[in-house]
Structure formats: C-alpha cells, structure tokens
Amino acid sequence: MTRKRSGADVESPSRRGLLEMLLGASLAGLVTSVAYPVIRYLVPPEEAGDTGASVMVGRVEEFAPDSGRIFRFGRKPGLLIRTAEGEFRAFGATCTHLDCTVQYRPDFGVIWCACHNGRYDLAGKNISGPPPRPLPEFRVDIRDGEIHVSRVA
C-alpha cells in the first residue's frame, strides 16, 4: 500500500516493516543453514562405542561357525568373528598399518587386510605383512541370544 506525498510514492510503514521482517528471516535462515553443518562437523554427536557403551551386533543364530561380520562401532568399524569352534571374538577392524578395514578370511583362517596383505591371527595378533601392532580386542557378551560388543575396560 502506498500513499502519495508531494507527488512521490512513499512506502507505508507497515510495508517497510514486512520487508524488513522478511529480509531478517532470510538472513537468519542463511546463517543457520551455513552454521549448523559447520557446528555439527566440529562437534559430532557421541555414538555407542565412542563412550564405551556396547553395540548389539546380531543374534547368535545369524553367525555360522567360521564366519565374520564387519559392524559399526562408534565412528570406526569393528569385526566380529565366530570361530570354527563356535567362539565369538571381536576386534577393531582398522588395520594398524595404514587404517584399511580388515576382514575375516575363512579360507586363510586369519584376519586379513586387502591393502598390503597384512594378516592377524584369530587373537588379533599381527602375524605377517606390514601391520606393526595387534588389533584392539573388544569384549563380547551374549545376553538372551544377542551378541553385545564393548570396549575392554
């Protein structure tokens, strides 16, 4: 709505206020859309596994003897193995050489890193290739048929 004043168009205060409010809301939206991802990147949320909490990996019956599964443990991968004898073992799945993700190789009977053919035994100990250290071992608890993995205290 405009009013004529001395032959020139002059915006009414209510229209100016509405435009200022819309501009302010647009700026607030822009600042929020830029700042939120930056803040989330700098301060990521804590996840189970980061805090020492346990992670439920699956049910016992899902794992055949002599098999393994990569699972998410916090921000890093974990590896759960069911040995040929039926025992469950869990490790950090990040190779101690250059951080590739390791896997269980039933054909070799070892934990294997595809990047440089590094090998670990089923206790997580580095046995050949370039890995300099064993894999970190996790605690495995079975409760009501569920397999829970947590950091060793």
Ligand code: FES
């Ligand atoms: S990163 Fe695993 S052997 Fe090099």
